[in-house]
Amino acid sequence: MALIDVVVSDIVQETSTVKTFYFARPDGTPVGRYSPGAHIDVVGPTSLTRQYSLCSRPDDGDTFAVAVKREENSRGGSVALHELAVGDILQISEPRNVLAIADSATHHVLVAAGIGITPMLSMARYMDVHGISFELHYFSRTEEDAAFLPLLRDRCPEKLFTHLGVDREQQESLLVTALEKAPSDTHVYVCGPEGFMDKAISVAERFVAEAAVHFESFHAAAQADAVQNDSFEVELDGEIYEIPADKSIVEVLDENGVEIDTSCQEGICGTCTMTVLAGVPEHRDNVLTKAEKEAGELIAVCVSRCAGKHLVLDYY
Ligand code: FES
Structure with missing residues (x-):
């Protein structure tokens, strides 16, 4: 896959563990638009390649942004990225999308937990600006851990349902409540930790067709020996x-x-x-x-x- 050089043009500390990195072309030309929900490969300072969802405005075109949660127990990708400084050069791929907005849907239910908010943010931004019917259910341990919460509350408060510190049983009943009133032709999009995703997908499939449930996982499936x-x-x-x-x-x-x-x-x-x-x-x-x-x-x-x-x- 072809890679392009980008320069880190800005860094924003979103929460104690999440930073947003803005990437621009070194010559100042636009990086281009992308379809909401897309992700890019980022080749970090240690040459590790990792996939991160784009969370800048899809229609913007000037810069790409990814939000990275510092995972101390990861293989080093996020820790190294958190050491980046404005002006550093690194490489990224063209955007790819496995979570595209379904054109045929009349309503979209976005379900995010933790750092799984990142693809949902670009989708919510796009749908809000383009008048597309959606609601966003955002699960987080605490308000302080919930990246982009102030932005979402500011831009689309009536579409945002924030679920803070709820236990696993409550998560399921909240999703059931959200989906049992969803109109026909609703599509559901899920991103978050593995266990949460399994539960959210299985709840969603009780209310909409399997083909109407979309998800993005950044966890490899368990492999047989x-x-x-x-x-x-x-x-x-x-x-x-x-x-x-x-x-x-x-x-x-x-x-x-x-x-x-x-x-x-x-x-x-x-x-x-x-x-x-x-x-x-x-x-x-x-x-x-x-x-x-x-x-x-x-x-x-x-x-x-x-x-x-x-x-x-x-x-x-
Ligand atoms: S290389 Fe990523 S799914 Fe195969």
């Missing part, structure tokens, strides 16, 4: 590639000179998604929706495998 994998073969452009138990499809294609765009390599960003022309994928990603997985027409080739012995793939 390599020893439990089976080998299989992949056919691409008439060539057959043997995928052994200890290698991914992407690794084998790469070894054979077939370039597939990748980013996270963990099944969470969607960059490596390919089309399945024949065969049954064994999905191990956290990026395709349940409906997409059941349809079996797409596969994230960095982590997913074959439920049988033969997959025929094409570029997405």
